[in-house]
Amino acid sequence: MENNLHETSNKLSEPIPVFKVDPIMVLVFGFLTCGLYLIYWNIKVSEVFNAVAEREVISQPIAIFAGCCMPVNIYFYYLAGKEALPKVYEKTGELQKDQSTLLIVLGFFFPIAAAMIVQGDINRLYK
Helix, strand or coil: CCCCCCCCCCCCCCCCCCCCCCHHHHHHHHHHCCCHHHHHHHHHHHHHHHHHHCCCCCCHHHHHHHCCCHHHHHHHHHHHHHHHHHHHHHHHCCCCCCCHHHHHHHHHHCHHHHHHHHHHHHHHHHC
């Protein structure tokens, strides 16, 4: 009797979820919903980032609380700029750049602008 054991990897290779939104619409929806759209946006972006990085970069609780709590919001944009966006640039073949400082400052003063920048970079995945 022969044992056929197949080695499996712990890496989950899920397809990248499609979340292509015009950055201007992020601004419009954010204003029209008084920021509630940004909670939904954070959740969807964290799913894309986790799929691109093939690991959990931004957890769901951080994504949810980032929409309504300022310190968590800043941490969300720090993780996006430092750990997630470099993986996006790697997938798209673009020049690696560190946008964490820019996203932290914009996330503190004008989070919708930071969301527009992140969404613009994510949209490049789908070209």
